[in-house]
Amino acid sequence: MNHPPEVNVLVVDDVAQNLLALEALLARPGIHVLKAGSGAEALELLLNHDVAMALLDVQMPEIDGFTLAELMRGAERTRHIPIIFLTAASQDQQRTFRGYEAGAVDFLYKPLEPHVLGSKVAVFVDLYVQRQRLQQQITEVQRLRKLNEMMTAVLTHDLRTPLMAIALSAEIVYRRGHDDAIQKAGQRIKASSSRMARTIDHLLNFSRIRTGIASISPKMADLGSVCAAVVTEIVEARPDVKVPVQCEGDLTGTFDTDRLSQVFANLIGTALEHAGDGVAVNVKLDGTHKERLNVHVSFPTVLSDDVQAELFRPILAGQGRDGVRSTLGAGLAIVDQGISAHGGSIVARSNATEGTVFEFLIPRSERPSH
Structure with a gap:
């Protein structure tokens, strides 16, 4: 049985015991916890892994949580990763404002409530999985569209050969017919096959249209x-x-x-x-x-x-x-x-x-x- 790939959740805290505790709280099938003990280590992990969300401790030496969040927002690869800040400080309005300005989607205050943490992480993990599935569907649709265009091009090319045979046969019927009815029938077949050939060309043109309108020859x-x-x-x-x-x-x-x-x-x-x-x-x-x-x-x-x-x-x-x-x-x-x-x-x-x-x-x- 094929199991779905694990989704990475980044946890950043300079206290090793906190990292182990968070890993235990987040442990569930389908989630892989990436642990970083510093902002620099977190940035290195982000270069090598796709992450569904990040839990950042606010108070860390050298690169604190706010600075790390700003660095993540400044890079194309990581700017869309949801960030939840973890802090032991009191709910200071100015600090909270700076956190949201840095790109936070939420704040959680220590000591953490396991059910609250698990629920919030589950929401962002599910959203990440849905986005990945949607991207896969878009990729598949694009692949099928290109395949359809290729098959349409092949079909229109292959149809021209029998149509030419029909047109040539109609020309022979028209030229060698012994009465008006046969000549008119040959002429109609020839005209219809000619228009069908042009219609095939238009079908190919129509299949390639992305936006706007097709070119014409007035x-x-x-x-x-x-x-x-x-x-x-x-x-x-x-x-x-x-x-x-x-x-x-x-x-x-x-x-x-x-x-x-x-x-x-x-x-x-x-x-x-x-x-x-x-x-x-x-x-x-x-x-x-x-x-x-x-x-x-x-x-x-x-x-x-x-x-x-x-x-x-x-x-x-x-x-x-x-x-x-x-x-x-x-x-x-x-x-x-x-x-x-x-x-x-x-x-x-x-x-x-x-x-x-x-x-x-x-x-x-x-x-x-x-």
């Missing part, structure tokens, strides 16, 4: 055409769905067409998934404003409170709370990233009056992101 384009291409692809793949698109005003602007294609694909796909069978998802593009372009994606179904609470969290696809497979978190997290990269914003509403509405806007003239 160019002059028509938002209506971008949306129409995505809707056409969705409807061809799923002939049973209904995605009517309404366009109003001038929809030209400067933006990254690939990123906004990804935004539309994820947003409309998420809407279709949660709207329900046979329920239309309505898309409205509004270009009547001079400085911005507005988009509404709506359907009459009302989302549950649990789903609404996790709308834009980057959750991987999996089983939802109701057992239904859901990609909501991942899809809308990517949507949010894409819109933020354009200097825009998105809001979501879901209630009995409106149903569910996703509304986003982007500046008509894109402001380059950094």
Whole structure:
């Protein structure tokens, strides 16, 4: 059976009998008492050991407890160690103030009450153990994140090869097809595989994001055409769905067409998934404003409170709370990233009056992101 590592508690007193007494009082599984007979000896121990807390006698020759505490506070390695002062002197207010100023968390007066001493030490030892566990968890999360990034990079690289084969095959079908239907099918496969390749690149970009927003490559384009291409692809793949698109005003602007294609694909796909069978998802593009372009994606179904609470969290696809497979978190997290990269914003509403509405806007003239 593996036992947890012992936690070090530093005890500093110039009287040897006091050190032995404190060691006996603190004796319990999981605690290792480091004994120092002087301030200099204590500093040497602190250089070589991690300490959960320190019990310092105030009155010692050469380096007294207050001076030792100030030296500990002046070093990065030891500044966060909790300090309890031990003193036989009366509770003098000025001395107490100096002790707290030196970094004490408490004072204990001799003769020591064993239960009080044990309880106070146990609190700081438990806090130290919890901090160590938390640090271990943070380290493990960072390790897994790096592993995930590496696997994502490998996956995106490996997917490009079969996608290229699909694109080349689609080109052959398109060029050698004997009728329009076959040629159109080849053209659609080629266009879809090309967009999938770009989506893979964006997935890699998305996985590397720490803070801020991802870079984009804006160019002059028509938002209506971008949306129409995505809707056409969705409807061809799923002939049973209904995605009517309404366009109003001038929809030209400067933006990254690939990123906004990804935004539309994820947003409309998420809407279709949660709207329900046979329920239309309505898309409205509004270009009547001079400085911005507005988009509404709506359907009459009302989302549950649990789903609404996790709308834009980057959750991987999996089983939802109701057992239904859901990609909501991942899809809308990517949507949010894409819109933020354009200097825009998105809001979501879901209630009995409106149903569910996703509304986003982007500046008509894109402001380059950094």
